[in-house]
Amino acid sequence: MTQVAVTVNGVAREADVEPRTLLVYFLRETLGLTGTNVGCDTSSCGACTVLLDGESVLSCTLLAAQADGREVTTIEGMASDGQMHPLQEAFHRNHGLQCGYCTPGMIMAATSFLAENPNPTEGEVREALEGNLCRCTGYQNIVRSILDAAGRMSGASA
Amino acid sequence: MTTTERFVGTTVLRKEDPELLTGQAGYIDNQTMPGMLWMALVRPPYVHGRLRSVDTSAAGEMPGVVGVYTAADLELGALPFVWPITEDIKVPVHYPLTADKIRFHGDAVAVVVAETRGQAKDAAEAVHADVEVLPAVTDLEEAMADGAPLIHEDLGSNAVVHWSHGGGGDQGVFDSAPVIVQERYTQPRLIPNPIEPRGCLAYGVPAQGEFTLMSATQIPHIVRATLGGVVGIPESKLRIVAPDVGGGFGSKLNVYAEEALALATAKATGRPVKWIEERHENFVATIHGRGVIHDCTLAGTPDGKILGLRFVEIADMGAYYQLLTPGIPELGGWVYMGPYDPEAYWYEFTGVLTNATPTDAYRGAGRPEATYVVERLVDAYARRIGMDPAEVRRKNLVPRFTEARTAISGLNVDSGDYHATFDRALEMAGYDDLRREQAERRQRGDVKQLGIGLSTYIEMCGLAPSNILGALRYAAGGWDACTVQCLPGGEVVLKIGTSPHGQGHVTTWAQIAADALGVTPDDVQVLHGDTSVSPLGMDTYGSRSVSVGATALYLALEKIKEKARTLAAHELEVAEDDLEFDRGTFSVKGAPDRARTIADLAASAWHAHAIPDGFEPNLEATAVFDPPNFTWPGGAHICVSEVDTETGAVEILRYVAVDDCGTVINPMIVEGQVHGGVAQGIAEALYEEAIYDEQGNLVTGSLTQYLVPGATEVPSLELDRTETPSTSNPLGVKGIGEAGTIAAPPAVVNSIVDALSHLGVSEVGKPATPERVWRAIQAARGGDR
Numbered sequence: 001m002t003q004v005a006v007t008v009n010g011v012a013r014e015a016d017v018e019p020r021t022l023l024v025y026f027l028r029e030t031l032g033l034t035g036t037n038v039g040c041d042t043s044s045c046g047a048c049t050v051l052l053d054g055e056s057v058l059s060c061t062l063l064a065a066q067a068d069g070r071e072v073t074t075i076e077g078m079a080s081d082g083q084m085h086p087l088q089e090a091f092h093r094n095h096g097l098q099c100g101y102c103t104p105g106m107i108m109a110a111t112s113f114l115a116e117n118p119n120p121t122e123g124e125v126r127e128a129l130e131g132n133l134c135r136c137t138g139y140q141n142i143v144r145s146i147l148d149a150a151g152r153m154s155g156a157s158a
Numbered sequence: 159m160t161t162t163e164r165f166v167g168t169t170v171l172r173k174e175d176p177e178l179l180t181g182q183a184g185y186i187d188n189q190t191m192p193g194m195l196w197m198a199l200v201r202p203p204y205v206h207g208r209l210r211s212v213d214t215s216a217a218g219e220m221p222g223v224v225g226v227y228t229a230a231d232l233e234l235g236a237l238p239f240v241w242p243i244t245e246d247i248k249v250p251v252h253y254p255l256t257a258d259k260i261r262f263h264g265d266a267v268a269v270v271v272a273e274t275r276g277q278a279k280d281a282a283e284a285v286h287a288d289v290e291v292l293p294a295v296t297d298l299e300e301a302m303a304d305g306a307p308l309i310h311e312d313l314g315s316n317a318v319v320h321w322s323h324g325g326g327g328d329q330g331v332f333d334s335a336p337v338i339v340q341e342r343y344t345q346p347r348l349i350p351n352p353i354e355p356r357g358c359l360a361y362g363v364p365a366q367g368e369f370t371l372m373s374a375t376q377i378p379h380i381v382r383a384t385l386g387g388v389v390g391i392p393e394s395k396l397r398i399v400a401p402d403v404g405g406g407f408g409s410k411l412n413v414y415a416e417e418a419l420a421l422a423t424a425k426a427t428g429r430p431v432k433w434i435e436e437r438h439e440n441f442v443a444t445i446h447g448r449g450v451i452h453d454c455t456l457a458g459t460p461d462g463k464i465l466g467l468r469f470v471e472i473a474d475m476g477a478y479y480q481l482l483t484p485g486i487p488e489l490g491g492w493v494y495m496g497p498y499d500p501e502a503y504w505y506e507f508t509g510v511l512t513n514a515t516p517t518d519a520y521r522g523a524g525r526p527e528a529t530y531v532v533e534r535l536v537d538a539y540a541r542r543i544g545m546d547p548a549e550v551r552r553k554n555l556v557p558r559f560t561e562a563r564t565a566i567s568g569l570n571v572d573s574g575d576y577h578a579t580f581d582r583a584l585e586m587a588g589y590d591d592l593r594r595e596q597a598e599r600r601q602r603g604d605v606k607q608l609g610i611g612l613s614t615y616i617e618m619c620g621l622a623p624s625n626i627l628g629a630l631r632y633a634a635g636g637w638d639a640c641t642v643q644c645l646p647g648g649e650v651v652l653k654i655g656t657s658p659h660g661q662g663h664v665t666t667w668a669q670i671a672a673d674a675l676g677v678t679p680d681d682v683q684v685l686h687g688d689t690s691v692s693p694l695g696m697d698t699y700g701s702r703s704v705s706v707g708a709t710a711l712y713l714a715l716e717k718i719k720e721k722a723r724t725l726a727a728h729e730l731e732v733a734e735d736d737l738e739f740d741r742g743t744f745s746v747k748g749a750p751d752r753a754r755t756i757a758d759l760a761a762s763a764w765h766a767h768a769i770p771d772g773f774e775p776n777l778e779a780t781a782v783f784d785p786p787n788f789t790w791p792g793g794a795h796i797c798v799s800e801v802d803t804e805t806g807a808v809e810i811l812r813y814v815a816v817d818d819c820g821t822v823i824n825p826m827i828v829e830g831q832v833h834g835g836v837a838q839g840i841a842e843a844l845y846e847e848a849i850y851d852e853q854g855n856l857v858t859g860s861l862t863q864y865l866v867p868g869a870t871e872v873p874s875l876e877l878d879r880t881e882t883p884s885t886s887n888p889l890g891v892k893g894i895g896e897a898g899t900i901a902a903p904p905a906v907v908n909s910i911v912d913a914l915s916h917l918g919v920s921e922v923g924k925p926a927t928p929e930r931v932w933r934a935i936q937a938a939r940g941g942d943r
Contacts, residue, residue, distance in 0.1 A: 018276075034188035035181015037404070039353045040437035044861035047353055075181035088179040092171055095826050098834060099660030100178030101185065101354040101404030122874075129869035133861070135353050135405050136660050138837030138898075139869040141830060 009077025046132030294854030354404020447520020490524025611909025655695015676742015701893030806932030835898020
């Protein structure tokens, strides 16, 4: 067993896990944070995207041990004080989700992307989402949601 | 809250979103139980082979293993197949675990249950199957040939079913018409790939013989009606729950081996058993779609009048039938006239077994296959007679009709206005300008040529009138049911037999109930997807939920209003006819301040202190709706693409879609359905294809090889609608879940051929990959293919 200490959504968490434990199963099964979904076994779909020290990563492609001593943010950590994050609100307002299974990964990928590029073009948003598959929406309203959130977030910080 | 606001026809943001946006969804993999075991299946790495023996001894000794079972250990019944479409259909027997042969990659020979997911998987790998490998066949025509390996020897042939529509009109036109166009079109298998794979969790009260199966399914009611017999649990003691389901597209419209095995092992061990499909399993063990070859004939006149349409199809059934398999091409068999009005019609298909995953309903189910070949053929006809394809369509589209008319295929079409959608789409696209630009590019000999692809379609939705299903030899009915309860506090609960997986039913149904009872959608609680909560239902597929399920809701609301009127008249001491009803309030004609709201009446019907004689306490009603007819959405899609004549690369520049799905409840949700449907149609046209090698191995068996498109590969769409109310239900609704997937593939492929037709290209194949397009250009130029 390997001891892993990770700050998850601002809370220090520690556990002994099998060395082969993937970060996504550490989050889902050890910590009970089931908001991060698993969609494939080839690092292709992006459903399991979380933030590691603020950058988007595929939690199915990292070992829990690789997150030791670092900060992880999952979809459960996006809302604060009962208020949804502007990206969550924008997905709701723009019908950016249908079945919702890809949505946590989309929102985490978009969070990381907007931190790097707060005022993107539609084309830049589409390229940023290349690692996240959605089968329901055709992406149109996801792209619209992210552009809407970008506008509001940069407006709020200006 | 009593309100006079109206919600039907307006965008109401989705009630189901908050849990999905915050990581609180209840998808099957988020469900867990005390003492729960994990199940893993043993699928030997063979496509076709005789099973000599299965050795489970080593696996049984592995850490954490609680049980290892083969077919002989569990003695399960055959999986359900409910659509024997002809009297003489040959039906392969399909057990949850195979005991004699492996017939495709998804066939399992044993199942392991263990304490953890990892232990179950490790033990499954330790099961040894001794298999005599047999030659495999996945090509349709090879499977039909003499001497082909037989998938099921007892059936004597791989060609197992032949269904003919029987035709309509004078078949002589196919010989005598001045213009005869004949084409062969091939449509490869597609793999549905919802982002959530399948999964289930079985648990129960073994001492009572009662079991619950939670499953990522579209069809909890049909699973309940069919699975009990497989596992030896009476239907009355079996409850099926569909939790939040992460997409389906038809792939979860089935009753699968794993569902039976989870129940059987939960029964055998007395403990909860969970199974979660991995993506690589999903590629082989969950149904595929399409997989058809059509020989097509169009008979017409030189001036553009379509006289006859004839289609002879070969359809890939896969290694077994799943729930509906041969019924899928039959469903398409009723729409091969498209929105046109030919004098003669013929459709027939032969279903063929292969060593591949069973095919079944994939978004559109038979109707995309039909629409693709009809629309490709009409374009081929236009090229043959040198007429603009828009002009050919204008000449042949059925004129507007608002009462049902009988189509040449024999069914009654409820209503339609195909010219309106087509004219609007041409206007939005700027068709004449596009043709001018195309001519200029051709004149200049540009490397990048412009193509304009047209697709006009109809679909048959709202499955289905039970008497027609009976005539078509389908085992169940096509009704649906809803119970509405008005709570004494003014809230409304509705329990409905439909079962969504992303379509926004909670919001849409709440809008309908809110308008009828004068409350807001927030006051309406929608319950579904659990056979104990809404015991009557036929679930969600075939664009049926709004036209059948919501109509049952509408009728239950009418009953509520009728019952409430009786109570209001009693309390206000007037005759029922003296009451007016508006937005949830009954008031006395001429004395509007003498009134009772539905909430008032729900409270007095609940405490029942002063109700009329014979009045049943509570304001609650159930309605079951059996549709008198299908619903028939229609529309026109236009794809504008740019084709690089040097590389074969295709870029979609614009995509215009004008759909008519009858009355619209929530335009935002309707548009979302079109977006997703068109995206899957574009994927079918350009990217997706299940490819098998000579040995029958699925080469495109993961998301790294099977190209589910990403955000850079699907364009933003330009949408509009017309609304021609359905005559099949009082709401006038038709359904929109499948329209995009039906309309888009021919629009896209027609645009590519249109871009290249001046070079002599008449076919590029589907999916139109750069390589296929490039080869088509080379062949037309007389170079190497």
